[in-house]
Amino acid sequence: xxxxxxxxxxxxxxxxxxxxxxxxxxxxxxxxxxxxxxxxxxxxxxxxxxxxxxxxxxxxxxxxxxxxxxxxxxxxxxxxxxxxxxxxxxxxxxxxxxxxxxxxxxxxxxxxxxxxxxxxxxxxxxxxxxxxxxxxxxxxxxxxxxxxxxxxxxxxxxxxxxxxxxxxxxxxxxxxxxxxxxxxxxxxxxxxxxxxxxxxxxxxxxxxxxxxxxxxxxxxxxxxxxxxxxxxxxxxxxxxxxxxxxxxxxxxxxxxxxxxxxxxxxxxxxxxxxxxxxxxxxxxxxxxxxxxxxxxxxxxxxxxxxxxxxxxxxxxxxxxxxxxxxxxxxxxxxxxxxxxxxxxxxxxxxxxxxxxxxxxxxxxxxxxxxxxxxxxxxxxxxxxxxx
Amino acid sequence: xxxxxxxxxxxxxxxxxxxxxxxxxxxxxxxxxxxxxxxxxxxxxxxxxxxxxxxxxxxxxxxxxxxxxxxxxxxxxxxxxxxxxxxxxxxxxxxxxxxxxxxxxxxxxxxxxxxxxxxxxxxxxxxxxxxxxxxxxxxxxxxxxxxxxxxxxxxxxxxxxxxxxxxxxxxxxxxxxxxxxxxxxxxxxxxxxxxxxxxxxxxxxxxxxxxxxxxxxxxxxxxxxxxxxxxxxxxxxxxxxxxxxxxxxxxxxxxxxxxxxxxxxxxxxxxxxxxxxxxxxxxxxxxxxxxxxxxxxxxxxxxxxxxxxxxxxxxxxxxxxxxxxxxxxxxxxxxxxxxxxxxxxxxxxxxxxxxxxxxxxxxxxxxxxxxxxxxxxxxxxxxxxxx
Numbered sequence: 115x116x117x118x119x120x121x122x123x124x125x126x127x128x129x130x131x132x133x134x135x136x137x138x139x140x141x142x143x144x145x146x147x148x149x150x151x152x153x154x155x156x157x158x159x160x161x162x163x164x165x166x167x168x169x170x171x172x173x174x175x176x177x178x179x180x181x182x183x184x185x186x187x188x189x190x191x192x193x194x195x196x197x198x199x200x201x202x203x204x205x206x207x208x209x210x211x212x213x214x215x216x217x218x219x220x221x222x223x224x225x226x227x228x229x230x231x232x233x234x235x236x237x238x239x240x241x242x243x244x245x246x247x248x249x250x251x252x253x254x255x256x257x258x259x260x261x262x263x264x265x266x267x268x269x270x271x272x273x274x275x276x277x278x279x280x281x282x283x284x285x286x287x288x289x290x291x292x293x294x295x296x297x298x299x300x301x302x303x304x305x306x307x308x309x310x311x312x313x314x315x316x317x318x319x320x321x322x323x324x325x326x327x328x329x330x331x332x333x334x335x336x337x338x339x340x341x342x343x344x345x346x347x348x349x350x351x352x353x354x355x356x357x358x359x360x361x362x363x364x365x366x367x368x369x370x371x372x373x374x375x376x377x378x379x380x381x382x383x384x385x386x387x388x389x390x391x392x393x394x395x396x397x398x399x400x401x402x403x404x405x406x407x408x409x410x411x412x413x414x415x416x417x418x419x420x421x422x423x424x425x426x427x428x429x430x431x432x433x434x435x436x437x438x439x440x441x442x443x444x445x446x447x448x449x450x451x452x453x454x455x456x457x458x459x460x461x462x463x464x465x466x467x468x469x470x471x472x473x474x475x476x477x478x479x480x481x482x483x484x485x486x487x488x489x490x491x492x493x494x495x496x497x498x499x500x501x
Numbered sequence: 502x503x504x505x506x507x508x509x510x511x512x513x514x515x516x517x518x519x520x521x522x523x524x525x526x527x528x529x530x531x532x533x534x535x536x537x538x539x540x541x542x543x544x545x546x547x548x549x550x551x552x553x554x555x556x557x558x559x560x561x562x563x564x565x566x567x568x569x570x571x572x573x574x575x576x577x578x579x580x581x582x583x584x585x586x587x588x589x590x591x592x593x594x595x596x597x598x599x600x601x602x603x604x605x606x607x608x609x610x611x612x613x614x615x616x617x618x619x620x621x622x623x624x625x626x627x628x629x630x631x632x633x634x635x636x637x638x639x640x641x642x643x644x645x646x647x648x649x650x651x652x653x654x655x656x657x658x659x660x661x662x663x664x665x666x667x668x669x670x671x672x673x674x675x676x677x678x679x680x681x682x683x684x685x686x687x688x689x690x691x692x693x694x695x696x697x698x699x700x701x702x703x704x705x706x707x708x709x710x711x712x713x714x715x716x717x718x719x720x721x722x723x724x725x726x727x728x729x730x731x732x733x734x735x736x737x738x739x740x741x742x743x744x745x746x747x748x749x750x751x752x753x754x755x756x757x758x759x760x761x762x763x764x765x766x767x768x769x770x771x772x773x774x775x776x777x778x779x780x781x782x783x784x785x786x787x788x789x790x791x792x793x794x795x796x797x798x799x800x801x802x803x804x805x806x807x808x809x810x811x812x813x814x815x816x817x818x819x820x821x822x823x824x825x826x827x828x829x830x831x832x833x834x835x836x837x838x839x840x841x842x843x844x845x846x847x848x849x850x851x852x853x854x855x856x857x858x859x860x861x862x863x864x865x866x867x868x869x870x871x872x873x874x875x876x877x878x879x880x881x882x883x884x885x886x887x888x
Contacts, residue, residue, distance in 0.1 A: 116682075116746040118517030123510070129763065130505030295503075329727040329747045329754070336723035340716040359503040360716045363763065367716070372759075376516065376750065 116376030126290040145205030151180040187218035199226040213259025220267040223248040258309025260369025262291035277392035295359040308399030315402040323378040380484030389477035396464035403457035408499035417485030461500040503763030513677040532592030538567040574605035586613040600646025607654040610635040624665040645696025647756025649678035664779035682746040695786030702789040710765040767871030776864035783851035790844035795886035804872030
């Protein structure tokens with residue numbers, strides 16, 4: 115049964131090979147002072163930086179550069195960005211990069227004019243902004259997080275070894291997001307497939323809950339099927355526009371909140387994965403792939419009918435055998451796909467050591483929407499099996 | 502391959518049994534003068550009118566009543582509504598009803614402060630509004646058209662025997678739409694199943710185009726599968742909340758423009774169906790069901806791979822036999838479903854007579870996005886087969 119929900123997602127998505135041509139029309143809707151946030155400089159090597167700067171110049175913008183946003187953006191970097199934004203009284207934050215840069219930009223946008231400590235207010239107490247929010251626009255160069263069409267903002271506190279995702283409201287979503295699939299061609303293979311698994315994980319977190327027959331679950335299955343097919347093409351030919359464009363659109367749809375409407379969600383894999391990230395600085399998608407198989411095999415008995423449906427509808431497994439056998443065949447098909455695209459299957463490869471497991475588990479909040487509410491020891495056991 | 506597109510849909514959807522409780526919070530964002538548009542009075546019989554009036558009273562609104570919006574709203578009624586809205590300087594148009602009432606309200610909203618003739622400007626020349634647009638909110642009582650989350654506005658000119666759909670931009674979408682599945686319980690069976698087929702037709706119009714493997718098509722398949730399953734439950738028990746809520750959400754998703762992004766579309770069935778409606782005043786969904794099987798059987802050879810996919814992925818037909826045989830089995834499965842839910846299969850039942858066929862065909866604009874661009878004689882032939 116679909117429960118009560120409110121859906122409101124006013125992000126304007128501009129998609130396709132020609133998407134950047136429409137950036138100027140968006141920029142002129144904001145004042146002249148633009149903060150340009152980006153990561154480690156890959157956008158300078160692949161030419162996107164020069165293209166964007168030219169459009170900023172043509173539209174008469176004064177640009178305040180904010181480079182160096184790291185893959186797991188820290189609260190220290192966020193506070194520095196907030197200072198730059200405030201001191202220069204910027205009218206727009208233009209985030210050019212993957213989910214990390216966009217997540218970071220949302221946090222900066224909410225923090226710049228906020229007197230309180232943003233870590234405490236937004237990420238620990240999960241409060242909403244109570245002061246002026248700077249508009250954010252995004253130009254996406256790596257797919258996976260869905261940050262281009264939602265309010266998610268995952269920030270790491272290295273001192274506390276905590277990596278926490280705040281979900282801001284629609285007033286803090288990007289006002290516009292430019293999605294050119296060609297901009298994702300030069301992402302290294304490791305990051306590309308990590309993003310693919312992140313998409314899969316978002317869909318599974320929303321899918322593995324509830325006992326009804328739900329339109330949102332049908333949509334999640336459709337997106338998973340499209341992702342599986344197109345990811346297999348993209349790993350062989352990263353410049354296959356059809357595959358990359360389908361994956362880009364799938365990624366946005368996977369976490370623009372449409373597929374969760376009216377239903378419970380799990381998110382336990384993300385909580386464990388984020389805690390691994392806080393301890394190791396590992397690539398987000400790989401922290402998810404490392405724990406997913408042990409996690410789903412552990413909870414399978416508690417949500418068996420959904421795992422059977424997952425096996426037959428998503429992976430095309432034939433339905434012969436017991437429910438447990440069919441469900442296991444589905445996870446075996448997923449395991450084969452994970453090996454084919456080349457994601458990490460063992461947390462040890464990410465730098466996780468046995469002595470960290472108890473602390474990683476302690477850093478993962480317990481989720482209650484999935485088929486099994488875990489306790490601390492069970493998380494440790496799943497982490498152990500992931501090694 | 503996904504082509505260039507812009508997606509921007511800022512409608513706030515408020516969904517569920519408790520949705521109406523959130524209406525007041527929306528209403529207080531607008532001025533005190535509210536025009537209340539609705540249809541033939543069913544909302545007075547089922548109690549929705551009283552509930553809405555109480556919320557309007559509590560929020561201090563002055564209400565200007567605008568009843569009598571007909572199932573196929575006429576341009577004459579639209580001009581009358583525009584006059585009421587303008588003369589009373591209303592701050593909001595609240596449309597309570599099905600797609601007809603919401604389609605009408607969008608037209609009124611764009612026309613009230615427009616000096617030009619709305620029929621000529623919006624529906625014939627397809628121009629966009631160039632003057633003040635009155636905000637529209639909707640409370641949905643019948644599913645099918647998807648009007649609650651798009652810019653569609655279908656208006657009939659009885660004198661010219663033309664029924665034309667204008668697609669307004671996001672500035673003319675409803676600002677909010679209240680979707681309570683229970684409000685659809687009292688819709689008569691004939692109108693209910695006509696709405697179900699309208700949903701199916703929207704998905705098919707967007708699905709049957711292109712030769713690639715497209716994320717939007719996977720989503721369309723998911724929505725069709727959910728619709729087929731839940732419609733079978735709803736015809737047996739119209740008060741099955743799970744089925745009605747899934748159908749309501751499916752209906753909105755089917756035409757909120759998400760499933761057409763980046764791809765060509767057909768819409769020929771809608772053009773023929775709307776022309777039948779202009780000549781007969783028949784229920785919209787039934788005009789679509791009457792022509793769909795002859796139409797799709799006629800174009801099947803031109804898009805055979807997609808019809809095979811439709812058969813296996815949507816209807817679960819086994820893939821044995823030639824492509825043409827598998828495709829036909831898919832349409833047979835659809836025909837069996839149409840008979841099961843009880844939609845009209847023959848245009849003659851809607852009042853269409855042989856002597857009308859040539860004029861109905863002439864009133865249907867030729868669409869070019871589907872698998873076969875029809876000529877006038879082919880439309881006449883499809884209409885003949887639909888009799």
